[in-house]
Amino acid sequence: MVRAFFYPESVAVVGASSNPQKIGYQILKNILDYGYRGKVFPVNIHEDEILGLHAYRRVSDIPVPVDLVVVAVPAAVVPEVLEDAGKKGVKAVAVISSGFKEVGRADLEERLVEIARKYGFRLLGPNIFGVAYTPNRLNATFGPRDVRPGKIALISQSGALGIALMGWTQTEEIGLSSIVSVGNKADVSDEDLLDFFATDDNTRVIVEYMEAVKDGRAFMDAARRNPKPIIVIKAGRSKRGAQAASSHTGSLAGSDLVYSGAFKQVGIIRAESVRDAFVMARALAELPEPAGDNIVIITNGGGIGVLATDAFEARGLDLYSGPDLVAFKKAMPDFGSFKNPVDITGMADPVMYMDALRIAQEHENMHAIALLYCETAVCDPEELAEGIIRTYNHKKPLVVGMVGGEKTERAIARLNEAGIPAYDSPEDAVRALHALYLWKEGKKKRQMSGSMRSS
């Protein structure tokens, strides 16, 4: 039933306004400008027309069915808005307004939930910045207008950080299927959202910024029955951080060890930072599962080859060392090294890179490829990127790490656009590939714990 937050056929914005300073204005404007194609109804007791649309006094005045209501009015008025919407028979209400549990008004929040239960609609929030779902061109948030479409769903318990990440993912060219602000989680929970994204064809990976779960067991069950990789940035790891999180959302963060243990049990990948989470999510959104543990590094720089080797070994990952590595000899100058890391040397041009990539793709014993590049005059990075896009057959995982200047930056963007995870450091490329192995392991754990549970 949370589906109506993502696939509404009509949206009403209560508290919509002609004043650009108001949140109700910003949400309505985003909905209209981002290209939502359902019906949109501004609701405001004092205005007759907003942004060129007829404004209604209340939701129940709208003459057609309404699926989703977004509420941006003062907290005290929210209950009566919900009563009215409930009577109208809406399916979903996102309460943007703050002034509930997070400021000690748990009672007021409880009333909202009671109204939702009474009328049978679902309630997202309160205390949120909204919800966006790119496949539907729905941006019902007061964040930036543009959200880059992609396969990663982002759930954020922090409002400010979530909005900021809307902008950040845009400049970092990270594509999202959805972004959901969960706020106080009075009704719609992490579990509800995990369940929705579990069967959502537009989502391949779920990333969540979390300070605390409400119901640990329910959350773990939802993770267990979810077939997709889940990456959690769990804030409040430290004692003082947990205190800060608690005063921030009004919920108890719980012991970090408990979280870590629980995440591991149900195959959730924990990220140390937002950046790391998206480095991993990018790879999980695009790449197939590695068939085995044999990783091959192809590099034109000895130095980044060594850095990547260190990073792999630190994560317990194996560089392949079978005899068929000798095949790479024909993809490098005489003074290259076919021992893994396969060093095709600073003289390597795009042709040698493509030869090496083809060899790694063809050999069954080689299961995953990290292609590394230092910008040189003999190998144009953008030409290399095009070559990789033409050559890569998407049958085993390939991550790319490139270090260089402006042209390299463009090459990285181009590769990501084409669905090949590319990063500006060898370490991030390694982290990305590692995520695939973490998820392979995690998936097994989910299946095991799922079957134990059902037996």
Add this chain to the structure above:
Amino acid sequence: MVRAFFYPESVAVVGASSNPQKIGYQILKNILDYGYRGKVFPVNIHEDEILGLHAYRRVSDIPVPVDLVVVAVPAAVVPEVLEDAGKKGVKAVAVISSGFKEVGRADLEERLVEIARKYGFRLLGPNIFGVAYTPNRLNATFGPRDVRPGKIALISQSGALGIALMGWTQTEEIGLSSIVSVGNKADVSDEDLLDFFATDDNTRVIVEYMEAVKDGRAFMDAARRNPKPIIVIKAGRSKRGAQAASSHTGSLAGSDLVYSGAFKQVGIIRAESVRDAFVMARALAELPEPAGDNIVIITNGGGIGVLATDAFEARGLDLYSGPDLVAFKKAMPDFGSFKNPVDITGMADPVMYMDALRIAQEHENMHAIALLYCETAVCDPEELAEGIIRTYNHKKPLVVGMVGGEKTERAIARLNEAGIPAYDSPEDAVRALHALYLWKEGKKKRQMSGSMRSS
């Protein structure tokens, strides 16, 4: 005596060429285009004029004194070039050419050193991409032409990575005083360079990408007598990485534990990656030493406040919790929190940020400031950046972490330009501030071990 590599009054390029494909062309072109103001002499047996300059047959034909010779001719010819340059009385020779110890020709490399000793000049390399020194507008490398001037000296044992980092520092807007490729370190050693940068007024921080030192004791002594922060990215941490490093540079990488122990003893900061090294170097290049351990976080987002708190605590750093934190109350709305992290809330505008920054600057018990920001509509990031630049008095360390879109990206660049280390994540801001504490500790260790040694 390595000074002549950085302050030459004249430079000869042996192997200079009119053919843009040749390294000798690229080096000469960089020297001319980047704006070097000393005399420049192309040297080539076959050409009379190169890039509009008269070309000489050999260095000894040049009618005026020559300080620095850059050699880019085949390995076999290098000894006679060095003999000739030695007779001419040059001070420094950078041998770009490869084909020495790294391919098993230790004998040929030894001959170069003998010639250098005989004539009393210093030899950088062989097997290098050159040397750049921005205060002198000298770019004697075959890397990119532009190097952004700044206060960080970069020493690289990897050629490809070093060149790639020339481009990367440019797009990341990281300023360098110098970049030196050390290659096989036949004569000029890490120690020589540390000693030079120790007294170089244009350099505040030294970053080195290292696979192996040649003489551990000499290196430690040089670090000990160096008054500046040194950050080392030591590759070959892992067993397999060490093997790869050894086949790459022909030198033994040695046990990683030995390196770690040695670095700690002499107050060298070890970075996990190139990115981390420059995150830290930026802060060390710009900020004063913190007078004490009391850190204050100012944030408009609870979430990034928690993430930063976690990151500080993970590094053993203390958030301040004294009673005078109450002073922040006047820099925030009623529902803000003056407990550290000081949460001036999502309603914070640049004025509240400036008030909070001023309070943190004025209170003597507060020793270091992490200012965090999530992009919001009520606080324009570029306006905030200008406000910070106007308000910050540079008396205690300030790092800035900002998450957001394009405007935030510009704000970060603007702050860095103005000498205020700014990053696009709370974690990097924490890492940067941590570096100051690591260096405070490291400096003490150097002084202690220095005095023990001299006693």
